[in-house]
Amino acid sequence: MFPCLQWRRAPLGNVRETPLREMWGTAPERIEAAAVARAANDRMVEAGGALASFPFCPALALQNTGDPLRPDDGHREQAEIAERVRLVSP
Secondary structure, eight states: OOSSSSOOSSOOOOTTTSOHHHHHHHOHHHHHHHHHHHHHHHHHHHHOHHHHTSOOOHHHHHHHHSOTTSOOHHHHHHHHHHHHHHHHOO
């Protein structure tokens, strides 16, 4: 089991060997993934503008840039497009 579909740095464990509740609450990998997600959210809010209001996935950022806290150019472009659409939508 992994903390999310994209965050595959290390498995939490095997649900056939360890109860899910136990694994989810104590696995260092899950705790790390949650901390990275909070840090990424803070970074996007600090960036402001389009990035602050567009969904961000630290795991995809890690795959695309090597840094879970840095959005790639494609993400930035999508965020800007979404912001423009929100501005013209009734």
